[in-house]
Amino acid sequence: MAYNSLNDFISILEANGELVRIKGFVDPDLEIAEITDRQSKLPGGGKALLFENTGTKFPVLTNAFGSHKRICLALGVEELEMVREKISQLFELLSKPKNSIWDKLEALPQLGQMSSWIPTLKSGKGVCQEVIHQNPDLGALPVLKCWPFDGGRFVTLPMVHTKHPETGVRNIGMYRMQILDGTHTGMHWHMHKTGAKHFQEYKRLKKLMPVAVTLGGDPSYTYAATAPVPENIDEYLLAGFLRNKKVKLVKCLTVDLEVPEDVDFVIEGYVDPSDEPVWEGPFGDHTGFYSLADWYARFTVTCITHRKKAIYPATIVGVPPMEDAYIAKATERIFLEPIRKAILPELEDMVLPAEGVAHNIALVKIKDEFKGQAYRVMNALWGAGQMMFNKILVAFPNSLDLNNGMELLRHIFNVVNPETDIYFGKGPLDVLDHSSNQFAFGSKLFIDATSERKSLNKLEVNVDELVLKLNEISEQIVKSNVSLVNEDVPVAIISVNKKEVGDWKTFKEKLTASDALNGIKGVVLVDMDDVIDDLSVVLWYVSGNVDPQRDVSMVLNGGEDWRIIIDGTKKAYPSDKFPRLWPNIVSMDTKTIELVDKKWESYGIGEFVKSPSLKFQKLIVGSDAVVRYF
CATH class of the missing domain: 3.40.1670.10 (UbiD C-terminal domain-like)
Incomplete structure (x- = not known):
């Protein structure tokens, strides 16, 4: 399903009972984040929240993807497995031998449909350029400060557009942006990401790097920017596939880039590779810990355009479960099929538990057909795209349900021999991993639990x-x-x-x-x-x-x-004697918690919900993002 605008998606959420409008003033500085945190940790993910009075001209939408139902609505399906089935059918079409002219003719309609997913350039201006600010000021946007120890306000759902300077291949990534002043932000692209690789190419060529940042529009755009697609695949091709309609692009006004014509905001500008990097962070991240401050590229804004009735989308991340867990679940379901079809036909299922914040834990079940097959799966997954960041991988037989945690734990302690079934490896880790002695590199654990279950005796423990x-x-x-x-x-x-x-x-x-x-x-x-x-x-x-x-x-x-x-x-x-700084847990401050408690009835959200941060406050050490023992 294709949405004409973010507001169109909001209308669908409201019609399905998945949205609450908050009409009174709510401060983008911590207050919105605290309300959203309480809502997103409710069973099933709570509701999406539309804050209509933010002290700016623009409402703020949070938790829009934060439930199973809402992520399905965003992608236009009743169940995420429907997307997986669609991808499976596409792979079968492309890989099936076509021995006769009739086979080839039969495939033509489906292949023609593929062309309808390819993004196209529209002449003239787009709806996203109805209002133009040639003297841009980021202070006019309701950018959130999410957590007390954050280094400032951060744009948390930016779709960052860049192009390779020589091949012209486009990339859309999601890299948080810290507001430095009215026309500058940090650009937090990790060294493993395509945006950072493009930056290195511009640096080598000593050229200004054009960048365009979009916000809002069809939710499939936002999802595609988070998806682990290969570098040579256009994210808007994925968006076209998901919405079953091609993305229409328009030229930016001050940089040589194209963006979807129906997004809510476009922030145009450049990164000058000759500039000194800026000190960016800390930031309360999706790991549930603060990602600590470091040096990153500086983005200079040259123009801001937006719809006349633009809505500012934001996400709050922290200790799971939060909105990003549902986005990760969509990725888990959607990209299982390409992994199976391309490299691991024996892979029956894969689950990335929310507690593992996408990279820390992966559970797989396989058809165990020969000795060492589980290790083949291990090696293939640790070498497959962003799965290289996985830290703990456990393989199970096909007979188990990967969503039944107790069953999996009983199985592990029933069949695994630590001497023979546990393997330690080394490799790249996510930049946000704080546990390893070395930055972005450390050890990994594989548990081969593919043996079939022995008879399970009840524990004789008082x-x-x-x-x-x-x-x-x-x-x-x-x-x-x-x-x-x-x-x-x-x-x-x-x-x-x-x-x-x-x-x-x-x-x-x-x-x-x-x-x-x-x-x-x-x-x-x-x-x-x-x-x-x-x-x-x-x-x-x-x-x-x-x-x-x-x-x-x-x-x-x-x-x-x-x-x-x-x-x-x-x-x-x-x-x-740990050689690196250790981050604090993400938790809200007492002042903001008490403010939200006091104002709760005025929000009109429903029954009072206690702050999830109350149980984490006692685990904070020191008075900033870094754990400090004195």
Whole structure:
């Protein structure tokens, strides 16, 4: 389904009961983010929010993609699997042998349909150029400050258009933009991204790099800008495929680039490779931790155009689940089929849990047909596009449901032999990964759990006795969570006051060798105070904090009884001697929480919702984005 405008999409959301309008003034500085965070963490993702009074001429739309229903509406389908099926049919058409003239004639209508997805250039101006600001001022836009330790206000849903200076191949990426002043922003393109590669080419040629940033329009544009398409595939071809209608482009006014004619805003300008980079960040990121400040390119704005009734779209990211989890789910479903058809026909399914924030955890199930096949899958995935950033990969047999977490955990501890089925590798990591000793490079963990299940015996562990014994081991144990044992998963989660532990290595060895843990095969250590009742939060925290080779160990606990130890604590204590800065958790400040509490009824959102940040505030260390122990 093709939308004529972002406002068109808003009307569909409202008609489906998926949108709430907030008419009173709401401040883009923290207040919008706090309201959105509360809404997006409701079961099912809450509602999309349209803030109609932002102190500017423009409303702000948040959480527009933040539910299963809304991401399906955005892509014009009833279920995400419908997109996967459409892609599967396309791959079969392209790969099927055409032995006769009749086979070839039969394929012509479908091949003709493909041409209808190719973007075209429209003459004249577009709707996005109804209002032109030749003396641009970014201060006129309701750009959000999302979290207290953010370095400033950030454009969070920008579609950044660049072209290779020699081939002319277009790229549309999504790189956050920190407002520096009325005509300058940072351009946070990571070194692995195509925008950064284009920048390096302009730098080599010593040329100004034209850049155009769009906001809004058909939601398929925004999704396409986030999608992991190959560098030689135009994102607007993907958008045309998703909406079943080609994207119409118009020329920008001050730079030699084209943008969709029906977006809400166009910010035109350039990046001068000879400019000194700017100090950009920190920013409360989708990892749930702050991405720390660093040097990035500076973008200079030359012109801003927009629709007469433009709407400013924004997303808030932080501790999952949030809106980006639903966008990632769409990518997981849509791009599974190209992976299967192109490189891994044995891949039956793949799930990227929200707790793994896209890169930290990947679960796959395969048809296990020959010895070592799981490792073939491992090597192929770790070499496939953005899957190279994956840190923890687990392979299961085809008989299991990848969305049943308890079943998967029981299976792992029932069939995996740590001595033979666990593999540590090394490779690129996402720039935002904070756990590794080296920037954007570190270790990876693969677990081969493809063996079929043995008979599963109920655990003979007394939970109450286990908790009492753990508390007796050390006064530095703050709290234990042994709820998994009740599900026949032999794992104990232990929160420790690590700051007061003199020798962490000795402490771990003493703890994990204790008779108190008899029957327990997995021990997860965290420094989360008493915030360990929510297993989803624990999984997010641990997967973000571990460098597998450093923090996952196996000990032989008598005979053939292996125990896996996972150190999910911060490595920011003086005794850790960690060579990099460690980021704080993303959490809202008390002043903003109290403001939103006080104004809640005036928003008209419905029943009061407590701030998700309340349970995370006690985990903040120091008074800025960096963890600081004094």
